[in-house]
Amino acid sequence: MASAGGRHLLGIKELSAQEIMLYLNSAGSFKDILKRDIKKVPALRGRTVVNLFLEPSTRTRTSFELAAKRLSTDVINFSAPSSSILKGESLLDTALTVEALGADIIIIRHSSSGTPHMLSRHLKAHLINAGDGTNEHPTQALLDAFTIKEKKGGFEGLKVAIVGDIIHSRVAKSNVYCLKKLGADIRLVGPATLLPEEFSELGVNTTSSMDEGLDGADVIMMLRLQLERQGKGFFPTTAEYFSQWGLSRKRLEAAKRDAIVMHPGPMNRGIEIASTVADGENSVILEQVTNGLAVRMAVMYHLDERKDQ
């Protein structure tokens, strides 16, 4: 493949627009495979993929596991409750052990930002960041971009509103970097305690007004609200939160008629999004899940090619 990417997928920050498009285009081909009767290809037969998930996750881990299986790899799941991390082994030692078992690709999720970056200085296996602290969640941004491209055809000038707890959201950040590189017009919406001014230095608009943020939007991306933030002074009550930043049918009217509504899941129905919207005709939330498989297959496929860099 012409585009020279890195050996790892650590974040969207490190990618060029060209490389993002490479993943999106390949994901299209993999999505076709997923529609076939036999959904498995021998592309990575004999390779070993390890899911090293040190933070609770079912959706993302399952998605990576299935994507790896569709590529005919052997998959091992290594998650926090059963791991030797609890027995006092350092994360690095655990990762080195996993690599010594023959892992070709390690998919890492951890609550500390920069964990995959630290591991990349010690490991030879390809690393895929499946979410690190409040830094990035690159495959989520790629699957979101893929979904937008399918629904809207392109990105240039597209009005995208991202709503909620921006500061703590690795999904929001990866999406900002990704959609910005692809030419979209981004508005970030949320209470000022969760939306620092600094974001405007990235060339995106920031507002605490939902009506202003949603005005004429083509895409609305809702974020999951971490309920424990309530006790830390970021917002007073979930009722007030929903009244100002929840996506109701009424609020949705400010956006374009054919706007798509996205959510990375899992949703807090009635807190950041009304059920009628989550299940409504504008929602593409379940399609995001399906597209996640195709995107993750594409990422593993391309990283595997980059053996000798």
Added chain:
Amino acid sequence: MRILITGGRVIDPSQEFAGRADILMEDGLIKTFARDKKLKGEDLSGQDRIIDAGGMWVIPGLIDMHTHLREPGYENKETIRTGSLAALHGGFTTVCAMPNTNPVNDNPGVTEFILKKARAEGNARVLPIGAVTKGQTGEELAPFYMMREAGCVAFSDDGRPVANPIIMRRALEYARGLDALIISHAEDPLLSDGGVMNEGLLSVTMGLKGSPSIAEEVMIYRDIALSELTGGRVHIAHVSTMGGVRVIRQAKERGVNVTAETCPHYFSLTEEAVSGFNTHARVNPPLRTHKDVEAIKEGLKDGTIDIIATDHAPHSRAEKISRQFDDAPPGISGLETALPLSLALVELGVLSEMELIRKLTQNPAKALRIDGGTLREGMSAELAIVDPQRRCVVEAGENFISLGKNTPFDGMELKGAVIKTIFREKVMEWQRA
């Protein structure tokens, strides 16, 4: 034994002297400081030594009022032996050892242990700083009088702030009785709230918790106000922010007796150094922005910041390189790069040679009310010979004597190198690549 240093350019702020001078030392003391005349080496015997310092600077041994020697308790990071040798390697002949050891230096027993060990090693003068509160927990005052008798030269809970304002008030009042200096680690912990780097665009985009510069500014303001209220002397450690410099400047303008230090990393690096999750650039207070760096230089220039200290904070290799950024301990191993990094201030026109050396010798001696930092006749023979032109690449793994190889300056070429350090009767010659 006598040692004659001849032909060097001597810079001694305590005598307001910068120029050619010869220095004769005998039995560990400075015997003759010859300003104009050249001392003849003829009456020296075979056991005596003549050092030709042509093209070199000869400066008083530097005083670091902010060093973590880690012993007792954290000997995997540093020991009194390695730390004091690293000090000599960096041109420092006096280091003040911060009390955040294990056990904490909060009683005369620990103070005596440190002094005894340091004397046995005989490298550099080690002056302990006692804790302000027992166990550095910020709750009960440590026994200042007994610790001072044991040899503590100041008191600080460095590494942690004294969060409770009433405890800081009592500490300053109590310290006034023995004219002791309280060194403030100025950080409001409720505002810094577990931040691991400077708060700003970079912390947001790296997903790391930011510590806002006002956490420092607010605490400096509090401690200066408490010093004015009580008459106790306060010294502000490791100033890193523009706001901090401003608050100290205003206090000095209205005549408050406050002193302040900064560290080489705060005028040499910005927060950009943490990019890529570089744990070697994790330090507390965190590296700040370009604006802050400029304000620190301005503060050094106009005298708001009196002192350059290292905040030498050695850590083991494993703690820094195999941990995630937010889990790696903060700190930079600073003794062996401080002088060349500081010399850059002369090159940049921020400080004259005299003012720079003053901030590394006479000013810390004055703040601590200790002797040293001078080449006056009759004083202890403690000095460094520096080649101001020599360029060296920092190779911590190869060249540091400190056990702490943790430095964001690794691999950088710095100008200026300590060639020899004389500590009383000991002459250390350093091999430089």
